[in-house]
Amino acid sequence: MNDHDHLTALLGRLKLTALRDQLDSLIDEAGRRELTIREALTLFCEREVARRDQRRIDMSFGLARFPFVRDLSGFDFGAQPSLDKAQIREIATGRFIANGEAVLLLGPPGVGKTHLAVALGREAIVTGYSVLFTPATTLVAQLAKAHGEGRLEEKLTHYAKPKLLIVDELGYLPFEPDAAHLFFQLVSRRYERGAMLVTSNRAVGEWGSVFGDPVVATAILDRLLHHSHVITIRGDSYRLREKR
Secondary structure: OOHHHHHHHHHHHOOOHHHHHOHHHHHHHHHHOOOOHHHHHHHHHHHHHHHHHHHHHHHHHHHHOOOOOOOHHHOOHHHOOOOOHHHHHHHHOOHHHHOOOEEEEEOOOOOOHHHHHHHHHHHHHHHOOOEEEEEHHHHHHHHHHHHHOOOHHHHHHHHHOOOEEEEEEEOOOOOOHHHHHHHHHHHHHHOOOOEEEEEEOOOHHHHHHHHOOHHHHHHHHHHHHHOEEEEEOOOOOHHHHHHO
8 A cells, every 4th residue: 555545544544534535636735835734734624624514514404404595695685674684694693592592583475584584594504503494384283293192202302402493484374272382382492592583474462363372372472582583574575576
């Protein structure tokens, strides 16, 4: 085995796959730039870290179960003047996740709530947080199914684990009373421990009818609103604007 093969074998054993795969080009680059040994080692480590970070990000995007790819750069803030772009940028830093806070994106259908939710979720993953996206109807159905099968604790743990849980389209369909209690248990489980981002077409004052129980709705809102950022979008629907 020559020196090159021996080195690549050692890099493989150390699981430094970026260095192994890019070894020749990295050595050439270090030579062209006339880097010192310390500078070359820094370059090599940076490439390895970048590969690992990208692999983590790609895997986390898949685990998050986003319905589509959306980024903040693709959001038309000019079409939604009610939105404070600086506030959205602040939320995108992820500080609300570190603090276990909630973000509520409220507004009529078609104004970009889900786009923002996905974009903020992707920003959170890049920052280093784990994220799970779920439609509200799917979340409630899975909690109810688990409850009926005696696996509620397991399912609550599943939804409590991500640092950020995104619940999309809450309020489009009313909840059954039992489902409202199950959702309350999840919110309580995550309260001040795990951040939530909820999108809804209903103002918080209407959540009593959404949950079918004003008392449970008040208890849910009490926890969600305690440490929260409530953003109401009052613009026109993108889809209706395109049709017109």
